[in-house]
Amino acid sequence: MLQAVLAIDQGTTNSKAALITADGSVLATGSSPVALSTPQPGWVEQDAEDLWQSTLKAVQACLLPEMEIVGVALSTQRESVVGWDRSGHPVGAVLGWQDVRTSSWCAQLPGAVDELVRRRTGLRVDAMFSAPKMRWLLDRSDAYVGTVDSWLIHRLTGCREHLTDAGNASRTLLYDLISLDWSAELLEAFGVPRGALAEVRPSDAGFGSTKGVPGLPDGIPIVAVLADSHAAMYGQGCTAAGMVKATYGTGSSVMTPVAEFVPGGCTLAWLTDRPVYALEGNIVSSGAALAWTADLLGLPDVGALMELAATVPAADGVVLVPAFAGLGAPHWDREARAALTGMSSSSTRAHIARAAVDAVAHQICDITDTIPGDLTTLRADGGATVSDLLMQTQADLLGGPVEAADVPEISALGAAELAWSTLGATTDWSKDRTYRRFEPHLTPAVRTDRRARWSAAIAAARTT
16 A cells, blocks of 8 residues: 655645655645634734644545555644644634734733843744743733644544644744753743743654544554745755755745754754754735735736736835735834835836736845855746746846745645654755756846845835
8 A cells, every 4th residue: 555644734724734755756745724813903813623624624635545644744824823722722813923912912022031031032022923822912811822733633533632843843932942841930930831832842752643533544643844934945855055045935934054053044944863053034915915016906816926026127126015914024123114116107007917926036145245255056836926027036136046835735745844853754855946047137236226225215115
């Protein structure tokens, strides 16, 4: 009987599942959407039960007869927080990673807390991360709290386990990247009791086994767990200095591996026999900016936006800064506001569409500009990479080559590859993967001018 790992990729707007063999072949896939709600400005919520049901639908859509599932691998959205009571029922809404309701609370924390966070976690205090969201939920209920991987593990194991992987834990502001454990000082600073949190395990340590999951037999081991951006980096084979992974999703994550922990901007990509660290920058609105612009222009979807943008050779000076919830890395300015600048009487809907495409690429460049050393390769993944226009724009503004993976399931593949490696298979799937390669076409002078216009628009968005 053919064997496969069931890889579940639970993202911000969709749950996906795939059956993946030991050689990296994808035999079947399933997908189911997950709703987002914004009950107040700055609030972004999901329903925990809806998220679970979406995961089940994706799994059931990809199951094949005569297939032996030898393990489960999880790739999940990061920083979002779920609360549930002792009987396993959700408590309140899932607070999404984009949710900024705790921004004012974060701003009131003493500077010493931010310094402690930087030294211990490599991050900075911001409403995007999990700890402020956990505190908000705990103020309203005595609950278990965890990131999405914890919630799915809990349900996949028949509500028997409360576990998380070290990479997801590293995004909470509570996990010490030196001691590789929850930090007592940070737990106290954020008011999160250790008893409410999951046990942290290495990414390949095993996370219980399935029980009572519709469509799946009991006893399938949950072999490996990775955060989705980390799984994409693993799947892209970005393990050498100078290699950069950029994920184009609702937001964007830009990661490059580093040999050791670096305070400020560092994260734990995964923990196996040793910790693997990465420098990372997070963009709040990339795919979301494309969707917003499509809606603004009365277009049916992002695909139509790309078609409209391709009808003009450039944005003709129009610049969109999509700071709808402030700016993420490297600016980290939650008070910044979205701006559309540079328009004239000759500006058209196509120029605005093109400015939205440019905005995604400019934000990636803002982060890569801060990465020390020479950037040798940028490997791109995520839904928006299907657009040749976006990928060419990225190469043009970067001034270097971009390789876009021709695999939509890259996060699922990364998690599955770690799972198969843990099960004893020989894996190095990225070496056999094909990429669409884009070389820069802009002259240095034009690139410099466009980057300068973008920087000026960013400055204006931060001072209004």
